[in-house]
Amino acid sequence: NAGVTQTPKFQVLKTGQSMTLQCAQDMNHEYMSWYRQDPGMGLRLIHYSVGAGITDQGEVPNGYNVSRSTTEDFPLRLLSAAPSQTSVYFCASSSGQAGSNEQFFGPGTRLTVL
């Protein structure tokens, strides 16, 4: 199993550009989520999904869109990048079963917006 994979590993964007961060998992997990990691702020939840076709907002959703058309994939879209979105982005998945809330994280995508 590859676990949770993310692409790209690094990305530099100019203000106003759009892009999609890819996330995939091969563990048949129902629950997937996106976090951003910023110094002094820990990880903050952007969006999450409890299953294919179902998504919801987390703590910091503004400027980001998600969709969940399959169980495996959960892409994160930046429609118009801003410097405030410079961060490290982590995708995570978990089985969603009661008593099994361990989340498995991807390696992260380091995004810089100029």
Add this chain to the structure above:
Amino acid sequence: AQRVTQPEKLLSVFKGAPVELKCNYSYSGSPELFWYVQYSRQRLQLLLRHISRESIKGFTADLNKGETSFHLKKPFAQEEDSAMYYCALSGGLHGNKLVFGAGTILRVKS
């Protein structure tokens, strides 16, 4: 509101010394508490959870509901323990949503 507080940004100890990483939380229900660790150049991974009440790599953490704390402890620090440690809370309707603290960098000096 759910909140996790890790008061120390950096904790520096000598090898062999005891370690305590502090974590306090606020949550109105019965939360699940976790410690996640991120070693240099590695992905974030689960270290331990309060439900399992086990010791991982010599670390333990006890949930104290009276003090709303979940401090991470290890009696003798090792250099390979140097990493970023995050305390996290899960609760509410979607139990898989995690609220993280700001993190504490642990540096173990030789």
